[in-house]
Amino acid sequence: MLSLEFIRANPDAVRRAGELKGEPAPVDEILDLDQEWRARQHRAEEIKAEQNELSKQFAKTRDEALKARLRQMADAAKSELALADALKSELDDLLLRVPNLFHESVPIGETEAENVVIREWGEKPDLGFVPRTHFDLGESLGIMDFERAVRISGSRFAFLVGDGARLERGLVQFMLDVHTREHGYTELWTPMLVNSAAMVGTANLPKFADQLFKVEDRDLWLIPTAEVPVTNFHREEILDGDQLPLKYVSYAPSWRTEAGAAGKDTRGFIRMHQFSKVELVKVTTAETSLDEFEQLTRDAEDILQRLGLHYQAMAMCTGDMGFAQYKKYDLNAWAPGLDRYLEVSSCSVFSDFQARRANIRYRPSRGAPPRFAHTINGSGLALPRTIDAIMETYQRSDGMIALPDALKPYMGGVELIGAR
């Protein structure tokens, strides 16, 4: 969230950011409530201060008249504080619904049409035959099974079978190895159910509850991404400035309701209720967060390059980047069978927006007052669509699928999927 002080001082900037993001900010309500709350708070504190003072007197004098008066003051202070607290929690609720600002380098725009390609790597492969889709290939090779998944769990679920499952496992291993050994990230294995406070920390709540699976009768939610537990790893901590940046990588299944995506990407292994993802997270400082964000994006791109997949890096425009992000890049890998790009990674820097919610701070130097950290995350990468891009890019005219060299050590001797 944004700080109340900032909103007080820059209401127009907050309003403008909200409009350009298509996420209107309740600035006027906040400013009104803020005034009201502060007035109440002040009055309550005045009563309380006097009460505290007189109470000390009473301890000496034991004056019964004073005691009666103090009893009244205690009641008055209590009800005044209750009013102030009610206003404050109303105010806090509103603050959680104010979208983040965006960096000046973010393109202004309303829809994905105004996103900007900032980098491109490789090119669309010329296979020399009409490429098939991954789901066509996957079903005929017997490595993907959607029909059975529907019977057991419904649409947007899948089984991977044999070499398909192996491919998924190998990819996870490969990505984790690259990020931990070569990019300097520390691996985390996390809880996959988290409480509401954690979801608020990463800004999945309160606004996006309809995107999340909730455990019945408990304050637990299935994580939509490892970002949630990993970013919250240091919640309510004050870190040492010289520990930063902290770099984490985590593999986790991710669950999303995909509400609002009815009818979209219903065929294939693209938009699932459950999918695997390797996630990169950094906790850093205001001074370094934009550079660290660029580097994190490069770390994700490195995986695509090693896999030999053609992709584009896109800078998201204001209207397409989301509520909490300060700046965001998507990585879109080319899928020849589908004849389109698939989003395999989304990398974002949040400024101190999440850190403020999750109360993650650091001390720039010994004795200095704490400051909110900056958080960054990105997929490195999301599995299903990476698998799709691999299958469609490395397919052969005979329907078998070759493997990128980088992946071969992770496939237990399998070099060609479909060979018997």
Added chain:
RNA sequence: GGGGAGGUGGCUGAGUGGCCGAAAGCACCCGCCUGCUAAGCGGGUAGGGGGUGUAAAGCUCCCUCGAGGGUUCGAAUCCCUCCCUUCCCGCCA
């Protein structure tokens, strides 16, 4: 699941109704002292919020001793609920 013990500052740990936002020790910071180092001496060091201030500083008030409620003029301290840690028993991967 049943029963016991416990949750206090960066850490250890004292504190059972006002003198306590909190002894002492450790750690850390500043200064002094000493050929150097170590030791020693003196001082400092929790977080959040309100008011004042152009702002920083400063001044001042309020809140916070796991969380929330209650008793009381007054709660770290007493009572209730919840969460967590730990030990014993039970159950189970």
